[in-house]
Amino acid sequence: MLYINCPHCGMRSQNEFSYGGDASVKRPELNKEVSDQEWNNFVYNRKSLRGKHLELWQHISGCRQWIKVERDTATHEIFRTFKADEEVA
Amino acid sequence: MVQAFRIENEGLINRDKKLSFKFNGKTYIGYEGDTLASALLANGVHLVGRSFKYHRPRGFFGAGVDEPYAVVQLYRNGETEPNIKATEQELFEGLEAKSVNCWPSVNFDIGAINNFLKIFLPAGFYYKTFMWPKSFWYRIYEPFIRKAAGLGVASTKHDKERYEHKYEYCDLLIAGSGPSGLAGAYAAAKNGAKVILAEDKPRFGGSLLTSDVNIGNQSGKDWAEGIIAELKTMPNVVVKNRSQIFGYYDHNMLVMSEKVSDHLPSTKKYHPNKRLWYIRAKEVLISSGSIERPIVFGNNDTPGVMLSSAAKEYLKVYGVLVGRKPLVFTNNDSGYETAIEFKKHGVDPVVLDSRKNPESEIIGEAKNLGINIKNSYVVVAAQGYKKVKSADIASISDDKKQLGKIENIQCDCICVSGFWTPTIHLASQSGNKTKFKEEIDAFVPGQSKQNEITLGAANGVFTLEETLKTSFKAGSELSKKLTEKDNEIAIPNVVEKKSSQHDKFWCVPLPKGKNYKRFLDFQNDVAVSDIEIALREGYRSIEHVKRYTTLGMATDQGKTSNLNGLQLVSEIENKVVPAVGHTTFRPPYTPISIGAIVGREVGKHSKPTRKSPMHSWHEKNNAVFVDAGVWLRPRYYKRGNENLFEGSKREAKNVRTNVGVCDVTTLGKIDIKGPDAAELLNRVYTNAWLKLPVGKARYGVMLREDGIVMDDGTTTRISENHYHMTTTTAQAANVLSHLEYYLQLVWPELNVNVVSTTEQWAGAAIAGPKSRDLLQKLFPNSDVSNEGLPFMGYTEEDLFGVKARIFRISFSGELAYEVNVESDYGNFMWEKIMDVGEEFKIQPYGTEALSTLRIEMGHVAGSELDGRTIPYDNALEGLVSKKKDFIGKRSLQRSAFTAEDRQRVVGVVPLDKQTSIPEGSHLVKDDKAPIPNPKLGHISASCWSVEYDNPFSLAILKDGKNMIGQKLFAMSPLKNKIIPVEIVSSHYVDPKGERVRS
Known part of the structure; x- marks a missing residue:
């Protein structure tokens, strides 16, 4: 079971969180023309990375905040965590 | 006896x-x-x-x-x-x-x-x-x-025992209470670290219980007792026996099974049988020791052949002789320790040592005691069927290939020692890259991946002095990092006998003309010949050899067989053991009761149960409950000998003719506040929300980004910047997360707050032609006329002193209202409604009648919004705005979603007006067509229409728009039914929706 550092609450066990997928995906702006390809990339196409992956988790049984977690998909190592509005350098 | x-x-x-x-x-x-x-x-x-x-x-x-x-x-x-x-x-x-x-x-x-x-x-x-x-x-x-x-x-049978789960955190978790574990625990505890020391056996001390050593001028056993006694007095230390740490998971999470009651004739009251500990440790010290390995020889599975360390343990711990004429067969000094213990208790053992001329302190003592020792000698085969009676022995050449003349000697047990295999399971499970250590012919932990260190015999260190020294040091240093305390501990003097190098010998060759079974894996009956066959047949990877022969499988997981198997494979393959590698160690280390894994989450406790504030009223009034997610909802209120069908029909009919009341507390409720609340709703729902006036409700549909309907419900504008959203019971949690996702990540510029208020409000739906009359009596001072509170209107009124919210919304298709009060008043509200409603012939109705009412009205619900349908499929395309953008809108342009013959909700009536159509039935054109019969659609929901008194179903049907009037077949292979049906409009009752507006 992973041990995730919620930027709002501190170290918490994985069972307090739910997984939210790739955090690097940006939703196209509202009312903007988007091509099929662009839209499909947003809705469906994800890279299945081996290694460092920036992903979303929601602390559903805690502060209910969505956070970003930098995790190694092969080793489960968690490098850093960020608040939703924090820029990831 | x-x-x-x-x-x-x-x-x-x-x-x-x-x-x-x-x-x-x-x-x-x-x-x-x-x-x-x-x-x-x-x-x-x-x-x-x-x-x-x-x-x-x-x-x-x-x-x-x-x-x-x-x-x-x-x-x-x-x-x-x-x-x-x-x-x-x-x-x-x-x-x-x-x-x-x-x-x-x-x-x-x-x-x-x-x-x-x-x-x-x-x-x-x-x-x-x-x-x-x-x-x-x-x-x-x-x-x-x-x-x-x-x-x-x-x-x-149902297991009457109780099992518990416990979560624990500590600085240092120590697996095993042998010399290494005790020293590590003691040093860390002295530095104030929070320590958990786990021992799988009932007694602490590990090898100190059986070995002839002295620590600090006392016997090893007494020293261990002293340390344990002191640790037990320390508030920062938890000492647990009968507790097996069996799994090492990610981020230093270890799981331990504590046998609380297995040693007692019955479990004490309020005690669990077993307790499963989930332990998050900052550091882990693995002191799991080692297991003696056998030497492979003919018929080595005969009862009476056992590990020499086991024979010693039976003697030293239990005072039991495993035989009176023991033969000790060894390739190292451990066998001599067992022989010495026999001799001390008046039993004369014979020692066969595969080594030519070994010398050490231990061997010297054995010789002094007059023990019969035969060097360069091996056991060729055990003789005896149900018990060892004798052994065929022979001398062996220096290259271990040639046997001398076979002799037979009488014995009643054969104690075998092929040196020691470190128990590296936990280290390996943690992700540690193990390495092969030539000096001991075994794998030991290598590079750590998590915060774990392995010490003592588990790390291939077999001298007590070094084990204690390294373990005291590790305990002290690991704890110093965490507590910043550094209490020096004097390392006690150790007296132990020095041993000599073991012999790299593990398998006795077969004598000419003999074909004894030589077992590697005793639990699965895997013999040397089986491995040879596997390799001959082309299996190379050790993982494949394992699965083909079952070597190392089953409940003991090859604790005594793995290394000998590897030795054999490497020998045949002419490779070194590390090149063959070992199979993966996976948790659990040893079998764990399923009951312990499940814990308290059995039966009713397998999930939480949510009850509405009116639950006890429902119980008192013969409600038959149904699981709705984790909620318990009344399915119908049983009267006399009524069954579900009769009861729900009565309740639904009463709604259509008089008035009924339904507990709708379970609906998800989300309170939405903020200046941008309207804008959020406008983006989340498919229809327009910016112009909804205060005091009005609106029905809305929300999509996922892929265009599929996620949920529906009404949202009411309570005041300028305050909305009350309802969701379906099933989707309540998902919708909240969905809103939070967009507010926190996608549109953080929107100034809106959302919070679940599902449990804060109790809800009652009052439906039926007489509902307004009832409402007028409940709120005598309020204007609830069609003008005062029109369809989709909202008002806050006083219910006998309690603040109530009244929404004029309808799921049943009748004139209907939903009244909400704060949860604590839910029962009060309900009883008032029932009291006042008596003169209008009110009856409570359950989910079954609720379904009937919505199905015959053609109102879609969860069975149509099943995660596979878009608004068009549910005849909701009128609610999809062409002007504004919203979540999922772009996906609706996908060609499949705009196809002319797109699936759509329809009504289905059996031609005989008698046969109910099973939900899930497939609609097909030709009931005689060969299988697979092309499916045109499926029945999503079925009921008995109380309006027309015949069966009615909803279906999602391909090209449903153009299928009205068509005759098809509903086929249910599960129920073995083929029913001729006619496709009709999904709005079977009151298609113009006049009743809700009346």
């Missing part, structure tokens, strides 16, 4: 307390502190089971967790449990156990014929033989194999 093999003045058992127990129906006596194994051995019982494949007689091989043979069926307090190791099961008064894997009895086992057919049962036999004909598998092969194989029978 005489315990013929029990000796005086030795052992840690309590001789003042005799315990009587039964094995295979026969009564024996043992002592408190015995294991089932030691008590049986004390009574001279060696035959305990039959082997897995050949049903050969099996005895005891070890004295603990490594035991491959002595697996029994246990009976305790009216319950039975399979797969219990007799070497681990502590004796209690009245214990009963039986042998497994034998029929009709352990002494006469019919399956033993396999032993004589063994030439036909080589590796891969099952794979090769039972492949065809395919139809034979389920009927003949599998039942036969199942009857013949297996290690006991699981109980089919």
Whole structure:
């Protein structure tokens, strides 16, 4: 079971969180023309990375905040965590 | 009863307390502190089971967790449990156990014929033989194999025992209480670290209980006792015996199974049988010790052949002699320690040492005691069927290839020592890259991945002095990092005998003309010849060899067999052992009760149960409940002998003719506040929300980004910047997360707050032509006329002193209202509604009537919004705004979603107006078409229309728009039904929606 550092609450066990997928995906702006390809990339196409992956988790049984977690998909190592509005350098 | 093999003045058992127990129906006596194994051995019982494949007689091989043979069926307090190791099961008064894997009895086992057919049962036999004909598998092969194989029978009764889960955090978790674990725990505890010390056996001390050493001028055993006693007094230390750490998971999470009650005749009141600990440790010290490995020789599975360390443990801990004429067969000094203990207790052992001329302190002592030692000698084969009677022995050449003349010597047990294998399972599970250590012919932990360190014998260190030194140091340093305290501890003096180098020898060659079975894996009957076959047939990877031969599989997971198997593969393949590699160690280290894994989450506790504030009223009024997610909802209120169909029909009819009330508390409710609340709704829902006036409700549909309908419900504008959203019961949590996702990540610029208020409001839906009359009586001072509170209107009124929210919304399609009050007043509201409603013939209605009402009105719900449909499919395209953008809108342009013959909700009526159509039935054009019959659609929901008194269903049908009036067939292979049907409009009742506006 992973041990995730919620930027709002501190170290918490994985069972307090739910997984939210790739955090690097940006939703196209509202009312903007988007091509099929662009839209499909947003809705469906994800890279299945081996290694460092920036992903979303929601602390559903805690502060209910969505956070970003930098995790190694092969080793489960968690490098850093960020608040939703924090820029990831 | 005489315990013929029990000796005086030795052992840690309590001789003042005799315990009587039964094995295979026969009564024996043992002592408190015995294991089932030691008590049986004390009574001279060696035959305990039959082997897995050949049903050969099996005895005891070890004295603990490594035991491959002595697996029994246990009976305790009216319950039975399979797969219990007799070497681990502590004796209690009245214990009963039986042998497994034998029929009709352990002494006469019919399956033993396999032993004589063994030439036909080589590796891969099952794979090769039972492949065809395919139809034979389920009927003949599998039942036969199942009857013949297996290690006991699981109980089919409900398990009355209780199991608990516990979560714990600590600085330092220590696995194993041998010298290394004790030293590490002590040093860390002295620095104030929070320490958990776990020992799988009942007694602490590990090897110190049996070895002849001194620490700080006391015996190893006394030193261990002293340390444990001191640790137990320290508030920062938790010391647990009977507790096996069996799994090492991510981020230093370890799981431990504590046997709380297995050693007692019955579990004490309020105590669990077992307790599963989830421990998050900052640092882990693995001091799991090592397991002696066997030397492979002919018939080495005969009862009476056992590990020399086990023989020593039976003697030192339990005061039991495993034989009176022991033969010790060793390639290292450990065998001599066992021989010395025999000799000290008046038994004359013979030692066969594969080494030519070994010398050491220990060997010197053995010689001084006058023990008969034969160097360069090996056991070629054990003789005897149900018990060792003698051994064929021979001298062996220096290159270990040539045997001398075979001699036979009398013996009643063969104690074998092939040196030691570090127990690296936990380290390996943690992700540690293990490495092969030539000096000890075994793998040890290498590079750590998590915060773990392995010390002592588990790390391949076999001298006490070094073990203590490194463990005190590690305990001190690991804790210093965490507590910033550095209390010096004096490392005690150690007196131990020096040993000499072991012999790299593990398998005795077959003598000419003999074809003895030489077993590698005792639990699975895997012999040297089986591995040879696997390799001959082309299996190369050790993982494949394992699966083909079952080497190292089953409940002991190859604790005594893995390394010898690797040695054999490497020898045949002409590779070094590290190049062959070892199979992956996976948790659990040893079998764990399913009950312990499940914990308290059984039956009603497998998920939480949510009840509305009106629940007790429903109970009192004969509600039959149904699970709606985790909620319990009334399905119908039973009157007399009514069944579900009759009851729900009565309730639905009463809504259509008079008035009914339904508990709708379970609907998800989300309070939305902020200046941008309208904008959020406008983006989330498919329809327009910016112009909804205060005091009005609106129905809305929300999509996922892929265009599929996520949920529907009404949202009401309570005040300028305050909205009350309702969701379906099932989607409440998902919708909240969905809103939070967009507010926190996608549109953080929107100034809106959302919070769940599902549990804060109790809701009652009042529906039926007389609902307004009832409402007027409930709120005599309010204007609830059609003008005062029009369809989709909202008002806040006073319900006999309680603040109430009234929404004029309808799911039933009748004139209807939903009244909400704060949850604590829910029951008050409900009782008032029932009281006042009596004159209008009010009846409560449950979910079944609720479904009937919505189905015949053609209102879609969860069974249509099933995660596969878009708004058009649900005839909701009128709610999809063309002007504004919203979540999922772009996806609706996908060609499949705009296809002319797109699926759509329709009504379905059986032609005979009698036969109810099973939900899930497929709609097909031709009921005689060959299978697979092309499916045009499926029945999503069925009811008995109370309006027309005939069955009615909703269906999602391909090209549904153009199918009205068509005749099709509803086919349900599950219910074996083919029903001719007609497709009609989904709006079966009141298609213009006049009633809700009346």
